[in-house]
Amino acid sequence: MAKAAKKADRVAAEGLTGVYVNGNVAAVIEVNAETDFVAKNAQFVELVNTTAKVIAEGKPANNEEALALTMPFSVKLLKLICISQQLLSEKNLIPSLCID
Numbered sequence: 001m002a003k004a005a006k007k008a009d010r011v012a013a014e015g016l017t018g019v020y021v022n023g024n025v026a027a028v029i030e031v032n033a034e035t036d037f038v039a040k041n042a043q044f045v046e047l048v049n050t051t052a053k054v055i056a057e058g059k060p061a062n063n064e065e066a067l068a069l070t071m072p073f074s075v076k077l078l079k080l081i082c083i084s085q086q087l088l089s090e091k092n093l094i095p096s097l098c099i100d
Contacts, residue, residue, distance in 0.1 A: 014035055014039045018051060019052060027055040031048045043084070043087065051071070054077065067081075
């Protein structure tokens with residue numbers, strides 16, 4: 001968490017959009033990173049796809065509820081973002097999501 005805190009003031013302007021459909025519920029999420037290099041990284045792509053799936057299945061009402069969702073391996077989404085920031089050495093975040 002300390003390493004993630006150090007990256008908090010960095011600009012995350014690159015990223016990917018993830019889309020997942022679960023029955024009649026669809027989730028569209030945006031996950032940002034600092035560089036396009038990281039945004040194309042296989043780990044980052046997996047993070048985006050997994051996050052979209054978990055959000056579509058969990059149907060959170062807002063970002064706070066989304067960050068509290070449990071991801072695979074019993075890790076909360078917020079914790080997974082912090083871990084990915086450490087692994088990728090870049091800030092990444094979910095500035096917006098849409099569930100319909």
